[in-house]
Amino acid sequence: MSSSGDGNDLKSPENMVGVMMNYILRRMQAEADKDLLPHGMKTRHAVVLTLLRDLGEQPQSELPQALGIDATGVVALLNSLEDEGLIERRRSPEDRRKHNVLITKAGRRRLADIENVAADLEQRLLGLEPTELCALHTLLAKAMINLANGSHTPLAQSTSAQ
Structure with a gap:
């Protein structure tokens, strides 16, 4: 995979979509975590809140797959969001051994605040x-x-x- 140096070789590593997206993701996530710190959040918290706002109440058991993280990581995220009153866990009416997770009004307000941070970040970093x-x-x-x-x-x- 050698590059011709003119930037038009789409098979060169620096021009591969996955490489570019990975670089952008890592940079944006690092910057977003800094920008979200004053709001007491990291990007992973915002992702959970966004998912719950957009999809509504979700079975906790389905969140690991939806978020792409293991169940232990999901529990830790949910615990921190629940401690702040941003989400609520309720027993499933179909199976009392299971829990459903939903975003609270406070979670919706916090998400609205941080979405402005995300929009500013996109503009600042991407310059589009x-x-x-x-x-x-x-x-x-x-x-x-x-x-x-x-x-x-x-x-x-x-x-x-x-």
Whole structure:
């Protein structure tokens, strides 16, 4: 994988999408953790709150897979969020041995505060114009859908064929 040096060799390591996304993710997460510190949070807390806000009440047993972390890590995250009154765990009405997790009003307020921090961070670190950022979001959402569906075919092709 040698680079031609002109920046157009898409197979060179520095131009591979995964390498670029990994670099951006690590930088943004480190900066976000610094920016969220005054709010008493880290990015992983914000991810849990966002998931619960967007998907509603969730079985605790399903959160490790949804978050991509082990059950022990999820319990630690939920404990810290619950201690601050940002989430609540309730017994499942279907199975009293299980718990469901939901975001509280305080959690929604905290999430609204930190979403402004995240938007400022995106602008500061990425330096993209609003139309460029919108295009990036669209492309990333498309890639996420394709990955979630296990598809290696571009979504536009698979939907236009229907």
